[in-house]
Amino acid sequence: MKTCIRILIVSSAVAVASLTAGPSAAKSRHAPLLPAYVEECGSCHIAFPGRMLDAASWIAVLEGLEQHFGVDASVDAKTLEPIRAYLAGTARSKPTTAGGVPLLRITETRWFRHEHDEVPQRLWQEPDAVKPADCAACHRSAATGSYSEHDLRLPKKGEAK
Ligand code: HEC
Ligand code: HEC
Numbered sequence: 001m002k003t004c005i006r007i008l009i010v011s012s013a014v015a016v017a018s019l020t021a022g023p024s025a026a027k028s029r030h031a032p033l034l035p036a037y038v039e040e041c042g043s044c045h046i047a048f049p050g051r052m053l054d055a056a057s058w059i060a061v062l063e064g065l066e067q068h069f070g071v072d073a074s075v076d077a078k079t080l081e082p083i084r085a086y087l088a089g090t091a092r093s094k095p096t097t098a099g100g101v102p103l104l105r106i107t108e109t110r111w112f113r114h115e116h117d118e119v120p121q122r123l124w125q126e127p128d129a130v131k132p133a134d135c136a137a138c139h140r141s142a143a144t145g146s147y148s149e150h151d152l153r154l155p156k157k158g159e160a161k
Contacts, residue, residue: 033145034086040075041083042143046136048106049145050090056102058087064104107132123154130155 038047050058062084065074075083096102096109106112116132123130123138135142141151 034082036079037083037086040079041073044071044073045133046143047145048135049147050087051092052106052112053087053092053109054094054096054102055088055091057096057104058091059084060102061104062087069104105133120154122157128155128157128159 033042033047033049041047053061061068062080066072068074092111094111096106096111098108103109112132119138122128124132130137135147138152138154139147140153141148
């Protein structure tokens with residue numbers, strides 16, 4: 001626990017530093033995405049912002065990269081370190097657990113379900129189905145880490161892949 005807190009403190013300093021440095025800092029609601037993170041974790045899906053899961057969930061995700069939702073997403077230890085620090089430093093403070101166990105999926109968290117309980121049912125179902133984890137299908141600026149209502153546009157009938 002002690003080490004965990006220390007990591008959090010050190011990496012929030014890093015997050016603050018990048019917040020003042022990035023040109024998009026003023027626009028985004030929180031720290032901009034770390035480029036090294038986007039590179040490693042934004043190739044198969046968009047890079048999910050740190051604030052979507054708590055630190056324990058992120059650590060659990062990173063510890064299971066060899067068997068990551070059916071794919072091997074493992075990264076060498078040197079590449080992983082700044083990613084771990086970034087995620088721990090920008091993680092959600094409220095827990096994202098179920099029965100005390102860290103959730104690996106954002107889309108299974110209570111906050112996600114709550115925020116999305118007004119999404120029209122047709123969007124989660126065939127033939128229009130949008131995968132809940134495909135954030136960018138609705139949040140058009142998700143790739144940059146922005147989820148503001150301003151950039152939200154639900155797919156029209158038949159438009160979703
Ligand atoms: C080789 C491809 C690949 C790479 C690289 C990858 N992922 Fe994934 N990731 C996936 C797949 C596939 C899923 C499951 C998507 C689905 O169910 O819709 C997923 C899902 C996730 C989810 C859960 C999304 C949700 O709420 O359902 C998280 C969190 C996640 N990845 C984090 C990461 C992080 C962090 C990294 C970088 C260390 C990373 N991923 C790199 C393929 C990848
Ligand atoms: C099918 C469309 C859809 C998908 C896919 C989707 N969202 Fe959303 N999201 C919405 C809608 C609709 C809202 C509610 C906006 C409101 O009521 O203000 C929302 C709200 C949010 C909010 C709150 C925004 C705010 O400022 O209050 C966040 C954060 C968010 N979504 C993140 C995500 C993430 C992360 C993913 C992917 C893992 C995702 N969403 C996938 C449609 C979607």
